[in-house]
Amino acid sequence: MTESKTGEVILRAERITKIFPGTVALSEVDFSVYRGKVNVLVGENGAGKSTLTKILAGVETPTRGDLILEGEKVRIRSCHDAEARGIGMIHQELNLFPNLNVAENIFIARELTTGGVHIDYREQVRRAAKLLERLQAGFDPEAQVADLRIGQQQIVEIAKALACDARILIMDEPTSALSQDEVEVLFKVIEDLKAHGVSIIYISHRLEELVRIGDSISVLRDGKMVEQARMRDIDVPWIVSRMVGETTHKERSREDRVLAGEALRVENLRLPREGGGYTVDHISFTLKKGEILGVYGLMGAGRSEMFECLMGLHKEAKGAVYLDGEDVFASPVDAHIRKGMALIPEDRQREGLVQALSVADNMTLSSLWKFVKGFHLMGEKLKAAVTAMIKDLSLKTSGQNAPIGSLSGGNQQKVVIGKALFTSPKALLMDEPTRGIDVGAKGEVFDIMNHLADQGIGILFVTSELKEIMAISDRIMVMSKGRVTGMFDRKDATEEALVAASAAGHKPVEHTSLQ
Amino acid sequence: MSATAANTPQAAEKDLKIGMLLLKLRTFIALILVCAYFSFMASNFLSMANMVIMVKHVAIYAFLAIGMTFVIVTGGIDLSVGSIVGLAGMVAGGLLYKGLHLPMFGVTIYFHLPMVILITLIVGALCGAVSGLLITRLKVAPFIATLGMLYIARGAALLLSDGKTFPNLVGNEALGNAGFPWLGSGAILGVPVSIWILAVLGVFAAYVAKKTPLGRHIYSVGGNERAAVLSGVRVNRIKMIVYMFSGLCSAIAGLVIASQLEAAHPATGETFELTAIAAAVLGGTSLAGGRGTIGGTIIGAFVIGVLGDGMVMMGVSSFWQMVVKGLVIVAAVVVDQFQRNLQSKAALQGK
Numbered sequence: 001m002t003e004s005k006t007g008e009v010i011l012r013a014e015r016i017t018k019i020f021p022g023t024v025a026l027s028e029v030d031f032s033v034y035r036g037k038v039n040v041l042v043g044e045n046g047a048g049k050s051t052l053t054k055i056l057a058g059v060e061t062p063t064r065g066d067l068i069l070e071g072e073k074v075r076i077r078s079c080h081d082a083e084a085r086g087i088g089m090i091h092q093e094l095n096l097f098p099n100l101n102v103a104e105n106i107f108i109a110r111e112l113t114t115g116g117v118h119i120d121y122r123e124q125v126r127r128a129a130k131l132l133e134r135l136q137a138g139f140d141p142e143a144q145v146a147d148l149r150i151g152q153q154q155i156v157e158i159a160k161a162l163a164c165d166a167r168i169l170i171m172d173e174p175t176s177a178l179s180q181d182e183v184e185v186l187f188k189v190i191e192d193l194k195a196h197g198v199s200i201i202y203i204s205h206r207l208e209e210l211v212r213i214g215d216s217i218s219v220l221r222d223g224k225m226v227e228q229a230r231m232r233d234i235d236v237p238w239i240v241s242r243m244v245g246e247t248t249h250k251e252r253s254r255e256d257r258v259l260a261g262e263a264l265r266v267e268n269l270r271l272p273r274e275g276g277g278y279t280v281d282h283i284s285f286t287l288k289k290g291e292i293l294g295v296y297g298l299m300g301a302g303r304s305e306m307f308e309c310l311m312g313l314h315k316e317a318k319g320a321v322y323l324d325g326e327d328v329f330a331s332p333v334d335a336h337i338r339k340g341m342a343l344i345p346e347d348r349q350r351e352g353l354v355q356a357l358s359v360a361d362n363m364t365l366s367s368l369w370k371f372v373k374g375f376h377l378m379g380e381k382l383k384a385a386v387t388a389m390i391k392d393l394s395l396k397t398s399g400q401n402a403p404i405g406s407l408s409g410g411n412q413q414k415v416v417i418g419k420a421l422f423t424s425p426k427a428l429l430m431d432e433p434t435r436g437i438d439v440g441a442k443g444e445v446f447d448i449m450n451h452l453a454d455q456g457i458g459i460l461f462v463t464s465e466l467k468e469i470m471a472i473s474d475r476i477m478v479m480s481k482g483r484v485t486g487m488f489d490r491k492d493a494t495e496e497a498l499v500a501a502s503a504a505g506h507k508p509v510e511h512t513s514l515q
Numbered sequence: 516m517s518a519t520a521a522n523t524p525q526a527a528e529k530d531l532k533i534g535m536l537l538l539k540l541r542t543f544i545a546l547i548l549v550c551a552y553f554s555f556m557a558s559n560f561l562s563m564a565n566m567v568i569m570v571k572h573v574a575i576y577a578f579l580a581i582g583m584t585f586v587i588v589t590g591g592i593d594l595s596v597g598s599i600v601g602l603a604g605m606v607a608g609g610l611l612y613k614g615l616h617l618p619m620f621g622v623t624i625y626f627h628l629p630m631v632i633l634i635t636l637i638v639g640a641l642c643g644a645v646s647g648l649l650i651t652r653l654k655v656a657p658f659i660a661t662l663g664m665l666y667i668a669r670g671a672a673l674l675l676s677d678g679k680t681f682p683n684l685v686g687n688e689a690l691g692n693a694g695f696p697w698l699g700s701g702a703i704l705g706v707p708v709s710i711w712i713l714a715v716l717g718v719f720a721a722y723v724a725k726k727t728p729l730g731r732h733i734y735s736v737g738g739n740e741r742a743a744v745l746s747g748v749r750v751n752r753i754k755m756i757v758y759m760f761s762g763l764c765s766a767i768a769g770l771v772i773a774s775q776l777e778a779a780h781p782a783t784g785e786t787f788e789l790t791a792i793a794a795a796v797l798g799g800t801s802l803a804g805g806r807g808t809i810g811g812t813i814i815g816a817f818v819i820g821v822l823g824d825g826m827v828m829m830g831v832s833s834f835w836q837m838v839v840k841g842l843v844i845v846a847a848v849v850v851d852q853f854q855r856n857l858q859s860k861a862a863l864q865g866k
Contacts (some may be wrong), residue, residue, distance in 0.1 A: 334747035354738035356805030
């Protein structure tokens with residue numbers, strides 16, 4: 001390997017093995033963290049990234065293997081222990097208290113006190129303000145966390161890690177909820193941290209981002225370390241091929257096809273925002289049968305809200321929505337579904353699935369009316385239909401009565417897709433369907449989308465990933481601040497044009513991006 | 516990802532499965548143990564007569580617990596059931612004993628017995644509907660809405676008779692409302708009517724829970740309300756239905772008690788709501804919503820009922836009875852948590 005060229009190793013994991021009851025999460029993993037560098041860790045979901053970082057952060061203890069910190073063998077027994085040794089972690093799930101304000105969150109469990117009892121509130125706020133300034137956050141340290149957007153909450157989480165002067169900072173998908181502007185700020189912060197000698201372990205599914213920010217890269221697959229390399233020696237296809245193994249990732253793109261008839265027509269759709277203005281600002285477009293219309297935009301562009309309006313979730317929304325020529329706007333959600341509109345929500349766990357129910361129960365939740373005779377559910381018919389759907393989607397599950405939690409992220413997403421398909425949709429609204437699932441599963445989701453479009457279903461598809469939207473869409477609609485700021489045919493779309501349109505609704509930004 | 520699970524020793528997996536099965540059947544096993552213990556300690560415990568008496572006791576709690584299970588599965592709670600039991604008894608008792616007096620017309624109407632029962636059931640369901648409306652329309656927390664209903668229904672029950680008991684509810688042939696005691700002490704094919712009602716209600720509720728869209732929707736609302744909304748489940752309607760059903764079940768219990776006693780007392784049913792919740796929880800219903808079965812709840816009601824009656828037969832002081840019941844309920848939840856942990860571990864293995 002190339003250790004000597006990359007620099008000094010601050011933390012080294014040697015032959016780490018972690019066995020959970022019945023499964024080997026990590027097997028003999030060696031992993032080096034270089035001082036003052038961004039050490040990227042990649043792998044598909046379930047490859048063991050989270051387990052490895054949790055071991056480094058003291059959340060889990062390894063079954064076997066050693067951790068060597070600054071040349072000294074250590075045992076990290078708890079998060080607190082890890083923190084004391086200067087290892088901080090920004091978790092993928094936000095660990096914030098919505099009922100407390102920003103400063104209180106930053107100093108939670110290490111409050112600045114006088115005499116160990118009285119919280120020095122003003123000092124906390126002062127220091128929090130300094131941290132937020134460094135992160136160019138632009139919100140008040142005394143703001144309630146519940147009132148912040150997800151992206152802003154992510155910044156609070158980063159501030160929290162910075163507050164305890166970590167030497168090694170683990171960032172698990174820090175950008176998944178950030179807008180492009182916020183990502184730029186984060187990258188600047190990372191550069192700044194590197195300059196101060198902080199070593200960063202960085203996990204992300206966004207490969208372009210990794211290539212840009214990373215110094216060294218380690219690829220995990222099925223609990224084993226596949227390869228460690230210097231970032232400047234490799235490129236995105238290299239990463240993908242190491243991540244997925246032998247199966248080569250082919251570029252998926254759609255053929256130009258003739259489209260006939262409209263699946264969905266939206267006219268002047270608008271959703272008023274509290275305190276004036278519109279979250280969804282007079283949007284009109286048409287979705288043809290068999291068309292995949294990509295919707296691109298930054299966080300807070302109003303894409304998810306538009307979907308919610310289309311489904312009839314917002315009573316205060318106004319406008320007109322025609323589904324296959326029929327005005328459906330005023331009808332409630334269940335009527336929308338029966339008439340052929342289906343939503344695959346952005347947040348699988350919170351909005352897509354009922355954890356207490358089985359795979360089959362989740363899949364058929366929207367379409368039980370199809371399996372009913374009078375008051376009775378026809379068990380056999382339902383079972384057969386679910387079996388067929390599981391096969392169609394090549395869903396990997398131990399059985400249709402398996403608990404939903406036993407499935408991997410990609411397969412859970414397929415359950416949500418299956419639920420939508422069971423309603424025989426004419427228009428399918430997909431909100432970030434590939435978020436948080438691995439490369440292999442992403443490809444499968446795209447295949448499913450293509451297949452559905454070929455059957456004449458109109459698909460409205462939201463994503464924040466440019467490469468994805470360019471590859472799969474027939475047309476691309478760009479939204480910014482609730483308005484449509486661009487509509488491109490696949491032939492005319494360029495990444496630059498999409499990015500420019502996605503920023504069109506924003507006022508001139510105070511902080512221009514670096515580079 | 517899934518390949519890593521394949522090398523698990525088969526034996527360990529089997530052990531885990533047996534362990535899980537035992538845990539799932541724990542309430543049933545507890546019931547058998549309790550029965551075995553009492554039949555050993557109290558000689559006439561296993562006699563047919565005693566069994567029938569016990570089941571009749573259990574039935575009252577089971578009515579309430581069945582309604583409560585649906586409410587809890589949606590993630591709610593119904594504290595008003597005990598008061599509705601009292602109110603239902605007083606409504607039925609009042610209609611039988613003194614009729615419906617309409618002073619503006621100067622008449623008193625005596626309804627036929629089936630009408631009296633129907634009116635009582637409707638009153639129960641209406642109480643549930645009021646709670647349901649508060650919860651769905653005015654977004655009052657279920658705990659508060661039904662706590663309010665607890666006081667209102669109890670107050671109403673007391674108001675109906677000014678706190679007095681309606682005695683001797685045998686009715687009058689001439690008025691066409693005789694036969695009320697049959698509900699509590701009659702029998703069909705040698706089996707008491709209240710046990711028949713329990714059987715029918717139990718089978719009906721279990722069927723709804725397992726085999727109808729309504730049942731699925733109830734579970735989905737408690738499991739993840741947001742996902743249920745987005746899946747087209749009419750969440751508010753589902754909640755209305757479960758609170759109304761709970762009120763209806765309470766009214767049934769009130770009718771049966773009044774009929775057994777041939778009298779209606781306004782304080783009937785005090786603290787019954789807690790017994791009903793305990794039965795549901797003992798039966799594996801999760802207070803967080805989304806989990807629970809009717810079968811489990813009925814077994815839970817049996818555990819509580821048998822425990823109470825058995826201890827009475829053994830001459831255990833009522834103070835100790837309360838302590839024992841409390842311990843059993845807490846132990847049930849502790850074991851439940853243990854099972855959850857084991858289950859999530861098994862789920863991890865699946866990944």
